[in-house]
Amino acid sequence: MDTCNGPQNKKQVLFIIGATGTGKSKLSIYLATHFPAEIVNSDKMQVYRGLDVVTNKVPEEEQCGVPHHLIGMLDPNADFKVADFCFLASETIESILERDRLPIIVGGSNTYIEALVDAESFEFRSKYDCCFIWMDVSLEVLDAYVSKRVDQMVHAGLVNEVKNMFEPEADYNSGIRRSIGVPEMDRYIRLESTADEETRKELLKAAIDETKSNTYKLACRQYKKIQRLQNLPWWNVHRIDATNVFLKEGREAAELWELLVGKPSIEIVEKFLYGCNVCIASA
Known part of the structure; x- marks a missing residue:
């Protein structure tokens, strides 16, 4: 890529952040089809093998041929810590850059992202210029x-x-079983074989409702974390408001997504990659 890396000739890394359900994966693939890029997963549950529906992994047929890294690679029972993510992500980012491609880090685990970017042990900010695109949707609309x-x-x-x-x-406190949707189903699965039909329906509804509630609570926590990061002087966060897109359906939603999300995001990335002293977050 013919990029402008700034006075210290740092390499460039793009991050797409946002609460769960805001369309981060869609945007990352969209951008990776417009720029020479590869995607690095930063979702702490998607790193595990299995539970593709529960963890909402992007199916291979929807990845548009874009290489995805750190997804579905770990044993479901493995103990995967923040430091493990930082180490693997750093190695993966370097390998992508060596291929002269843009690393796009995407996922909702903001603790992982913050640790990667700000931990002194990885010297991330001294090595890379970072650009952050925040996919934002109002919490009221996101709840529905x-x-x-x-x-x-x-x-x-x-x-x-x-x-x-x-x-x-x-153990629901380790491995992939921490995923929202797994512990919530425990009571239903345990009692399903002995309960009558009415009770089974009630148990399943309760499990689904709890999954919805806990997912929304997660989104709220993620939203607050991003707001905090956005206010830090060394985090260069570009907010994309996709709320109106989520209020539409079908073709109208697709056209609005292109206008409010796709086009502005391309402009942000173009300025980051090719425009000197624009959209660059330095140490």
Whole structure:
């Protein structure tokens, strides 16, 4: 890439951040089809193998041929810490840059992203210029969307996914079983075989409702974390408000997404890569 790296000739890394359900993956793939780029997952649950529906992994057929890294690579029971992510992400970013491509870091685990960027041990800011695109959707609108998305995940097989890896003595505080949607299904799965039909329906509804509630709570926590990061002087965050897109459906939503999300994001990345002293966050 013919980029302008600034006075210290730093390499460039793009981050796409946002609460769960805001469309970060869609935007990352969209940008990676417009620029020579590869995607690095920073979602702490998507790094594990399995539970593709529960963890909302992007199906391979929707990845548009864009290389994805750090996704579905770990044993479901593995202990994966922030430091592990930082180490693997740093190695992956370097390998992408060596291929003269742009690393796009995308995911909702802002703790991982903050640790990667700000931890002195990785000297990230001394090595790279960073640009952050924040996919923002109002929490009120996102709440309704999250509820709808959980229903879609249930329809796509969420319950059977959880059943297939259910273990009575499983630890819901480690590995992939921490994923929202797994512990919430525990009571339903345990009682399903002995409960009558009415009770099964009530148990399943309660599990789904709890999954929706916990997903929204996660989105709220993520939103507050990003607001904090946005206010830090060394975080160069560009906010894209996609709220109106989520209020539309079908072709109208697609056209509005292109106008309010796609086009502005391309402009941000173009300035970051090719425009000197614009959209660059230095140490």
